[in-house]
Amino acid sequence: MRKPCCDKQDTNKGAWSKQEDQKLIDYIRAHGEGCWRSLPRAAGLLRCGKSCRLRWINYLRPDLKRGNFAEDEEDLIIKLHALLGNRWSLIAGRLPGRTDNEVKNYWNSHLRRKLIDMGIDPNNHRLNRDLPRPKNQLVSGSSTSSLSKEQACQPCRRPVKSHGDNDQVSDGASSLEDDTCGLPDLNLDLTISLPSSSSLALVEERQKYTESKIERELEKAPSSTVLLFI
DNA sequence: AACAACATCAACCGCGCGGGC
DNA sequence: TGCCCGCGCGGTTGATGTTGT
Numbered sequence: 001m002r003k004p005c006c007d008k009q010d011t012n013k014g015a016w017s018k019q020e021d022q023k024l025i026d027y028i029r030a031h032g033e034g035c036w037r038s039l040p041r042a043a044g045l046l047r048c049g050k051s052c053r054l055r056w057i058n059y060l061r062p063d064l065k066r067g068n069f070a071e072d073e074e075d076l077i078i079k080l081h082a083l084l085g086n087r088w089s090l091i092a093g094r095l096p097g098r099t100d101n102e103v104k105n106y107w108n109s110h111l112r113r114k115l116i117d118m119g120i121d122p123n124n125h126r127l128n129r130d131l132p133r134p135k136n137q138l139v140s141g142s143s144t145s146s147l148s149k150e151q152a153c154q155p156c157r158r159p160v161k162s163h164g165d166n167d168q169v170s171d172g173a174s175s176l177e178d179d180t181c182g183l184p185d186l187n188l189d190l191t192i193s194l195p196s197s198s199s200l201a202l203v204e205e206r207q208k209y210t211e212s213k214i215e216r217e218l219e220k221a222p223s224s225t226v227l228l229f230i
Numbered sequence: 231a232a233c234a235a236c237a238t239c240a241a242c243c244g245c246g247c248g249g250g251c
Numbered sequence: 252t253g254c255c256c257g258c259g260c261g262g263t264t265g266a267t268g269t270t271g272t
Binding site: 013014015016048050051054055058059101102105106108109110 | 237238239240241242243
């Protein structure tokens with residue numbers, strides 16, 4: 001049996017207080033990121049390392065872009081999801097200032113429903129004849145509220161999670177291989193465009209940071225997917 | 231105004247991967 | 252070569268906010 005990541009008896013859980021945030025920020029400013037396991041003690045925090053890491057990455061990091069997703073960001077997420085599936089960290093790596101958690105939440109709460117309302121299966125990004133056809137309004141209160149959370153999520157539930165599956169990239173990506181007639185329905189422009197010219201510098205900086213990792217991941221992806229991606 | 235239902239998102243959990251020994 | 256440990260990822264949960272009745 002695997003050891004827990006920390007001694008749960010002595011750690012706080014739940015929402016972070018301002019003081020905790022400040023301690024974490026101060027510590028990372030002074031010592032940099034890394035060694036999350038020992039960080040809490042060193043920083044004087046009663047949190048487990050994973051919790052500190054998550055808090056920093058998803059909320060406290062100075063380069064985070066908070067706020068609503070722009071339309072081009074939405075497009076990019078949808079396109080990348082079609083290619084990569086639920087590989088949120090890879091998708092987030094292409095969105096400067098966004099975290100995997102943020103992208104994942106946004107997908108689950110907004111984009112998935114948007115696709116469903118457009119009659120597109122968010123699993124494989126193909127037109128779904130069983131779903132309602134496109135409506136004039138993308139997300140209307142009545143149309144979405146009639147879809148219970150369970151109903152909306154059910155088709156997207158993956159079978160028992162397995163990282164091994166990732167080697168096949170994803171449901172979405174693998175479906176591209178399975179059925180090549182899927183994408184044209186979406187009219188997806190698969191060229192990856194940068195979100196905006198103003199954020200170009202940030203994009204480049206972050207891309208450098210993630211480039212090697214992304215490239216490694218893409219090497220594992222099926223060649224057809226790589227071609228599309230490039 | 232009060233309650234219920236739904237939506238959002240921060241945070242947690244468990245697992246797999248990869249590096250070090 | 253195999254084991255251990257730390258990190259990172261994706262799925263899920265639960266608290267909180269918002270909207271509808």
